[in-house]
Amino acid sequence: MTLLIDRRSLIVGMASLAIARPALAAPTVHEVQMLNKHPDHRKMRNVFYPLIQTVEAGDTVTFLPTNRGHNSASIKGMIPEGAEPWKGKINQEISVTFEKPGIYGYMCTPHVSLGMVGLVIVKGDGVAHNLEAAKAVKQRGKAKRVFKRLWEQVEADGLLAS
Ligand SMILES: [Cu+2]
Secondary structure: OHHHHHHHHHHHHHHHHHHHHHHHOOOOEEEEEEEEEOOOOOOOEEEEEOOEEEEEOOOEEEEEOOOOOOOOEEOOOOOOOOOOOOEOOOOOOEEEEOOOOEEEEEEOHHHHHHOOEEEEEEEOOOOOOOHHHHHHOOOOOOHHHHHHHHHHHHHHOOOOOO
């Protein structure tokens, strides 16, 4: 009888350990720099680097003011419904944690019409659910051309495969 109880509690103990394990995987922090010039394409001015950051749900992206005069702010209509928008101040380092799979378009407020925009793609179930909505958002100035290129890259690199 005693043996049976011990064995049961052992099994229960192991089961809870197995359930707890996935939660132990530490979320990753990714860094996106705010730059005056793209490190590889010097003619590209006012850029986020990398322009597309792919993350897992629960990960954090820290936007670093490597060069001055920039910020990171989500673009209205370009994040999944129910997701928290963000808006950093100029020269502010800001960390955003992404819980919901999907596409997140963002900009630098003073340079959006010069094409300073980027994408965070949060992988997982429903990663592409807001693709069409994000694509449909009207873009200002050069942001239109930059996003066109980013959508092409997203497709070419298969970044929406969950
Ligand atoms: Cu900027």
